[in-house]
Amino acid sequence: MKFRGREAFTGSRPYRLLPLRFRRLPWDPSRAFVSSMSGDWLLMEHATLERVIDRVLAADDPVLTDMEARHLIARDIDRSTLAPLLSQYKARKAYLSQGPALHIIVVSLRCHHTCSYCQVSRKPTGASSFDMSEEVANTVVERLFEWPSHTLTVELQGGEPLLHFERVHGLLSRIIERNQREHREIRFVIASTLHDLTDEQVQVLKTYNVQLSTSLDGPEALHNANRPRPERDSHARTLAGIERARATLGPGSVSALTTITRRSLEDPLAIIHEYRRRDFHSISLRPLSPYGFARKTVARTGYSIDEFLAFYRKALEIILSVNHDGYELEEGYASLLLSQLHTPFSHGYVDLRSPTGAGLGAVVYDYDGQVYPSDEARMLAAMGDTSFALGRVEESPRTWLSSPAMRRILDAGVAEALPGCSDCAYVPLCGADPIDHYARQGDPVGHRPTSDFCRKQMGMFDLLLERWELGSDADRRVLEQWALKAPRSTPSDDVSEAG
Ligand code: SF4
Known part of the structure; x- marks a missing residue:
């Protein structure tokens, strides 16, 4: 529910209600979560909120002091300004200031897995026609530096990008070379199964200070069921890749995420203990997405959001108890939402922005030179729906941003x-x-x-x-x-x- 600002009076002193919204707490409907326009909030009795709105509280009621501190009301309307509220609002939306900073480059669609929940349009390992060409890669690098953001995260992904390591290496070196003139701050991430990671590759990645992101779905049986390979050795190969990377790049060089399938719902404890056993201090519990192969196999691997939330509640309990035992382990999505709740800053997560991060926070360059505003738009295109294709890499970012696809995104963004x-x-x-x-x-x-x-x-x-x-x-x-x-x-x- 939402109230717009209006003047009210407490005895002789006026106060103004600033725009606020509230939600009754599901675990105690007599109380409410009340938020300001800029995301400050408090929990209060619903009856008290009604009294604030009905203007029957005394001027010195401490509730009004709390509400003023959170930009929910303004007392002394002759002298107070909206400057603190607006400054807080600006801090929340800081991600808007520089344009897209996340640039995802799809190096190859080839992959050796046949995961039922795969979001992308993977191709067999021998299908080299689904690799990014040198010409497209060189054009991508030129486009990258046409965006204004001083800080850039360049994420190389696939398919399995390490199957086309020559292109990975070429992109890293060309971007660094080009950056000698540009002086941007650049962070490299590679999303990979790590199955084919070699010592020689690790040495190259070290030169460019690359961070690795992989998938670890839990203990061996669960991981291998979710991420099948003909040899049924996906879990062992992932662990070997993690160890190989850590040995040279350092213990914090690899992050991992877990895609939750129907089978995963049964045993959050086993998943979390696997992360602890493998020395991870962060876990991301990611529900299935509605794209790619995941859509085709939803009857077998899918579940309702209520089932996911019930799983998540149990998982959170377990993760908290692991922390109470002295082992630091955070859940990535919870951290993100908690930072929204408990800090005045905004987050850097492109899928959770308003205005949307699609095209404004991230750009995806596909292996064939098509450009998309997000990985999800690329996946839709792989399924035959090009509604959100922005254009081709030979065109300029200005053309992409003024495309009908981008206008459609912004209309609902x-x-x-x-x-x-x-x-x-x-x-x-x-x-x-x-x-x-x-x-x-x-x-x-x-x-x-x-x-x-x-x-x-x-x-x-x-x-x-x-x-x-x-x-x-x-x-x-x-x-x-x-x-x-x-x-x-x-x-x-x-x-x-x-x-
Ligand atoms: S998507 Fe977010 S902001 Fe919108 S109604 Fe749902 S919880 Fe609220």
């Missing part, structure tokens, strides 16, 4: 203006994601009451707030540490979910 979101108390902390809504519901605007994206977001915010409020002091300390560790909104922290 501001959460604060979308039906459902515009009244939602979580909207200052949430995102629009029009391409996800198009993929799931056939409409970039989408319908929030039946949207899986929305149910996941709302369920996660509710769960984290509930745990933060009702959990032990030790729980709170862990959750607050995660909030502080999450990437901030400097464009160099932009991240995607790949692999």
Whole structure:
């Protein structure tokens, strides 16, 4: 629910209600989460909120002081300004200031896996016609430096990019060479299974200070079932690749994420203990996406968002207890949402922005020279729907940004203006994601009451707030540490979910 600013009076002193939204707490409907336009919030009695709105509180009521500090009301309307609220708002949207900072380059579609939940259009390992050519790669590098962002994250992915290592090496070296004139801050990430990683490749990656991102779905049986290879050795190969990379690049050089299938739902403990056993201090529990092979196999591997949230609740409990045992382990998505709740900064996660990060925060260069605003748009195109193709790499970024596809994205890309979101108390902390809504519901605007994206977001915010409020002091300390560790909104922290 939302109230627009209007004047009210407490005795002789006026106060103004600033734009605010509220949501009754699912675990205590007599209370509400109340948020300001810029994402400051407090939990309060619903009856008290009604009294604030009905203007019957005394002028010196401490609740008004709390609400003023969070930009929910302004007292002394003759002298107060909106400057603090606007400055906070600007900090939340800092990601808008420099243009796309995340640049995903699809080096090859080839892959040796046949994962049922695969989001991409993988091709057999021998299909070299699905590799990026040198000509396309060189043009991509030129386009990269036409964007204004001083800090750039360049993510190389596939398929399996290491199957076309010659192109990987060529791109890294050309970007660095070109950057001698540009002086940008550049971070390299490669999303890979790591199965074919060799010592020689690791030495090359070390030269360019590359971070690796891989998939580890849990213990051996689960990982091999989710990520099959003919030899049934995917788990062993992933672990060998992780060890090989860590030995040269350092213990923090590899991050991993877990795609949650129906089978994964059964045993969160085993997944989390696998991460601990393999010395990871971060885990990302990622639900299935509605793209690629995942859509075809949804009946076998899929589940409802309610089932995912029930799994996540159990997993969060386990991760917190692992932390209480003295082993630091954070859940990536929780950290992101907690940073939204507990810090005044914005995050660098492109899928959770308003205005949307598609095309404004990220650009994807496909192996064949097509350009997309997000990996999800590329996956849709691989499924035959090119609605969100921006153009070709030979064209300029200006052409891409003025394309019909980009206009369609922007029309549905501001959460604060979308039906459902515009009244939602979580909207200052949430995102629009029009391409996800198009993929799931056939409409970039989408319908929030039946949207899986929305149910996941709302369920996660509710769960984290509930745990933060009702959990032990030790729980709170862990959750607050995660909030502080999450990437901030400097464009160099932009991240995607790949692999
Ligand atoms: S997607 Fe859902 S949770 Fe997020 S702002 Fe919109 S209505 Fe709220």
